[in-house]
Amino acid sequence: MADLFADESPQQNRDEPREDAPLADKLRPRALDEVIGQEHLTGPEGAIGRMVAAGRLSSMILWGPPGTGKTSIARLLADAVGMRFISVSAVFSGVGDLKKAFAEAETAAKMGQRTLLFVDEIHRFNRAQQDGxxxxxxxxxxxxxxxxxxxxSFALNAALLSRAQVLILHRLDARALDTLLARGEDLGGPLPLTAEARDALVASADGDGRFLLNQAETLYNAKIPEPLDPAALGKFLQRRVAVYDKDRDGHYNLISALHKSLRGSDPQAALYYMARMLTAGEEPLYVLRRLVRFASEDIGLADPQALVQCLAAKDAYEFLGSPEGELAIVQACLYLATAPKSNAAYAAQKAVWKSARETGSLSPPANILNAPTKLMKDIGYGAGYVYDHEADDGFSGADYWPEGMEPQEYYRPVERGFEREVAKRMEWWDKKRRERRGDE
Structure with missing residues (x-):
């Protein structure tokens, strides 16, 4: 069976790719300053740039969408600081493979050689493997x-996260994708596309550089005699490719205009900008994703049906397809534009995420912890818990906050739509809590 590890010296990282290698491999960066779109990490002021300048690496987790350079950065890090490079895929490797990698690293350490262990798709390892x-x-x-x-935060053990720095890679924006495609054209020659079709190809990549280069390679291999326009490109690639203006601002300008028209409760303008996008060939599911986000960010509990309407529109579109299903998108757009607005849930999310990061690992009070074992009961887990349904008014008024942390107010419903009723309930509960504690 083939070895699951790619054990490479820094010099091996610089080897020329095979002549028949995919375009993405041929364009793999040879140095960190060639990595596109992640300058916030790899630049002189970035976390990676500073570590390389110091010649010492900390363990890290590279978190980002596909095609943004995670594997390339890991290889180049080893090269930059003169470390031995071992690559393991969590898809194909098990505990035995990891033990082998660690044994090899210990042997290398005795010879004065440091080892960088790259684990691709590390979230696929289970808890026991991560503990290893x-x-x-x-x-x-x-x-x-x-x-x-x-x-x-959800995919990796807290113990592992406490020993590694999480670095976030961004989706490649239009400028970065355009630069990447230009590098491909330097190697393979101009693509058989009109300027508008080239812009549309960049936009269709949705931040994934590897996907963009694979699409370009498909076009090169097809030996197309005449440049394709956006419609012909979409047909050739079997994808609906949006038509955008030459400066590539159209995609972002139109989605911004749609979002702000919805927020401003102007259904006519919202319909217009949505139609501009869809008739230009924008992917309807992209528009639906933005509508779903808007339903939570700008309406929330002011009208809980807004999110339901958007998800129903998504289901209807997937069931009917185009053009029949696009009427469901229109309905969702109109619902959002005419619904009462509130960003209280959005503001609450930002506030509580900040609070969670600042308070770390405070334990909940013992009275609301489960006590499935005798030991846990003996040390006070669950002691004094009041079952709310047994209270006369279905409300115990207990304190659920960690010891040493004052109760916080993250969510503040507005006096619009259904949130007006939510505010009344919260006010009633607050009054009852004060009564239970003798504050009134």
Missing amino acids: FLPFVERGTVTLVGATTENP
């Missing part, structure tokens, strides 16, 4: 660089 990294990271046997497309 800890002693080797703590002893410095390896410097761990994990790559994930999933939120590390």
Whole structure:
């Protein structure tokens, strides 16, 4: 069976790719300053740039969408600081493979060679496998660089996260994608596209550089005799490709105009900008994603049906397809534009995320912790818990906040739509809490 590890020296990272290698491999950056779109990390003031300048790497988790350079950055990090590079894929590797990698790293360490262990899709390892990294990271046997497309807060163990810095990679914007495509054209020649079709190809990549280069390679391999326009490109690639103006601002300008028209409760303008996007060939599911987001960000509980309407529109469109399903998108757009507005849920999310980061790992009060074992009961878990349904008014008024943390107010409903009723309920509960505690 083939070795699951790619054990490479820094010099091997610079080897020329094979002549028949995919375009994305041929254009893989040879140095960190060639990585496109992640200058906030790789630049002189970025976390990676500073570590490389100091010649010492900390363990890190690279979190970002596909096609943004996670693997390339990991390889180049080892090259930049003269470390031995080992790559493991969580899709194909198990505990035995990791033990082999750690044993090799320990042997190398005795010879004065540091090892960078790159773990692709690290979130696919289970809890026990992730725990297996800890002693080797703590002893410095390896410097761990994990790559994930999933939120590390949910996908990785807290113990592992406490020993690694999470670095966020951005989706490649239009400028970065255009630069990447230009590099491809320097190697393969001009693409068989009109200027408008080239802009549309960049926009269709949706931030994924690898996807963009793969699409370009498909066009090169087809030996197309005449440049394709946007409509012909969409037909050739079997994708609906949006038509945008030459400066590539159209996509972002129109979605911004749609969002702000909805927020400003102008259904006529919102319909116009949405129609501009859809008739230009924008992917309807992209528009629906933006509408779903708007329903939570700008309406929330002022009208809880807004989110339901958007999700129903998504289902209807997927069921009917175009053009029949686009009427459901119109209905959702009109619903959002005419609904009462509130960003209280959005503001609450930002505030509570900040609070959660600042308070760290405070434990909930013992009275609301489950006590499935005798030991847990003996040390006070669950003691004094009041079951709300047994209270006369279905409300105990208990204190649910961690010890040492004052109750906070993150969510502040507005006096519009359904949130007016929510505010009344919260006011009633607050009054009852004060009564229970003897504050009134």
